[in-house]
Amino acid sequence: MAGKAPETGRQSLKILMTADAAGGVWQYSVDLVEGLLQHGGQVLIATMGPRPSAEQKGQLRATTRVTLAESDYALEWTTNPWNDVEAAGKWLLELAGSFGADLVHLNGYSHAILPWCKPVVITAHSCVYSWWKAVHKCAPGAEWAEYKRRVTEGLAACDRVIAPSAYMAQAIEEEYGVAREKIQVIHNFSRTARREGATKEDFLLAAGRMWDPAKNLSLLEAIAPELDWEIRIAGSDRGPDGWAEKTRAIRGLGVLPHAQLLQEMERASIFVHPALYEPFGLAVLEAAQRRCCLVLSDIPSLRELWEGAAVFVNPRQPEDWIRELNRVLGDSAERQTMARRAFSRAGKYRNGTALHAYWKVYTSLLGSTPRGSKEAAA
Numbered sequence: 001m002a003g004k005a006p007e008t009g010r011q012s013l014k015i016l017m018t019a020d021a022a023g024g025v026w027q028y029s030v031d032l033v034e035g036l037l038q039h040g041g042q043v044l045i046a047t048m049g050p051r052p053s054a055e056q057k058g059q060l061r062a063t064t065r066v067t068l069a070e071s072d073y074a075l076e077w078t079t080n081p082w083n084d085v086e087a088a089g090k091w092l093l094e095l096a097g098s099f100g101a102d103l104v105h106l107n108g109y110s111h112a113i114l115p116w117c118k119p120v121v122i123t124a125h126s127c128v129y130s131w132w133k134a135v136h137k138c139a140p141g142a143e144w145a146e147y148k149r150r151v152t153e154g155l156a157a158c159d160r161v162i163a164p165s166a167y168m169a170q171a172i173e174e175e176y177g178v179a180r181e182k183i184q185v186i187h188n189f190s191r192t193a194r195r196e197g198a199t200k201e202d203f204l205l206a207a208g209r210m211w212d213p214a215k216n217l218s219l220l221e222a223i224a225p226e227l228d229w230e231i232r233i234a235g236s237d238r239g240p241d242g243w244a245e246k247t248r249a250i251r252g253l254g255v256l257p258h259a260q261l262l263q264e265m266e267r268a269s270i271f272v273h274p275a276l277y278e279p280f281g282l283a284v285l286e287a288a289q290r291r292c293c294l295v296l297s298d299i300p301s302l303r304e305l306w307e308g309a310a311v312f313v314n315p316r317q318p319e320d321w322i323r324e325l326n327r328v329l330g331d332s333a334e335r336q337t338m339a340r341r342a343f344s345r346a347g348k349y350r351n352g353t354a355l356h357a358y359w360k361v362y363t364s365l366l367g368s369t370p371r372g373s374k375e376a377a378a
Helices: 024-038 054-058 081-101 129-134 142-157 168-174 220-224 258-267 283-289 299-305 318-327 333-347 349-366 371-377
Strands: 013-020 043-049 066-070 103-106 120-123 162-163 181-183 203-207 230-236 249-256 267-275 292-298 312-313
Touching: 013 024, 013 081, 013 349, 024 043, 024 283, 024 349, 043 081, 043 371, 081 220, 081 318, 103 349, 120 203, 120 283, 120 349, 129 142, 129 162, 129 168, 142 168, 162 168, 162 349, 168 181, 203 258, 203 333, 220 230, 220 249, 249 267, 249 292, 258 267, 258 283, 267 318, 267 333, 283 333, 292 299, 292 318, 292 333, 299 333, 312 318, 318 333
Parallel strands: 013 043, 013 103, 043 066, 103 120, 120 162, 162 181, 203 230, 203 267, 230 249, 267 292, 292 312
Antiparallel strands: none
8 A cells, every 4th residue: 555645854764675786876865865754755776786885885864764785686787687686676575574664766678567456656767778779770689578478567567667768768668668758857966066166187087897898988088098088987997798997098096986076076177978878977967067178079968968068089099089189189268168167058957956856756656556556355
């Protein structure tokens, strides 16, 4: 049975939220939970995949209103994860029961089909099919058919789908046949304060998993010797295919604590993001909040979010990056102008706006009969 809809925005609401520590979903979850606590929410975060680091766990505010439950179950977008996905489903149902969840917020897809008998919200951060088409320009092979079946079923079973951009909303609609009226765009946000006045230094910064072809960081490795400034890259260099620094023009910073990454952004004059696929890009937002000049891939999602506030370059044309970056490096007036524009645009993606939208979604669903209850009664 669905919980009673709160009469005010500060009535307690128990939310079971899934997360993983492998990428941007973790920071998204931390920022969202922090805001939900201020609204009176109580959250149980259940993680799958690689366990959160000590630094990541330290980001969660010490309070009895947020609880972390960890597991090692494989994530649904990894190779042949389905035994783990099934086992994780049983674990999640047990957590929801013992916690007394009023609502379930999934940062994945497959588990929406479980018999929650509670409202279920999915945030569609990314998906294998849209990722594959953006990176490889073709559909995935037959080995991903089971993934697509389960994602399609999960999206059909949930009560609401949240997308961080109109680009991702369209991808979910087209790839999995989700009705457009079921999808709501709520832009991602960062709760870190916008910073002004930091002294900028002559280097370019990038952030992301170096081994992930969607991040396209190998392009920076290729062009670095042709640039007048050093490129620094923050992120994991250990992945399925490995990554090796091959030029002195790039400094690999490794995986940085979030606070240290923000400090690098405060110092960097330019933030570069040559991604082939990026449904939103929290790192881009955080760099804009720190007055970096943004030089981004010319892809639909980044155009949607940063048009007029960034320099855009074709991610598959290294020579264009060399030309545009050296031009910007030599023009301090343009760097400052674009940094101001990025800083201003970052104000559009405010935490208060997103949190209000999420809370409105939650409370509207609590006032209706969740899909799981309808199916159980049928």
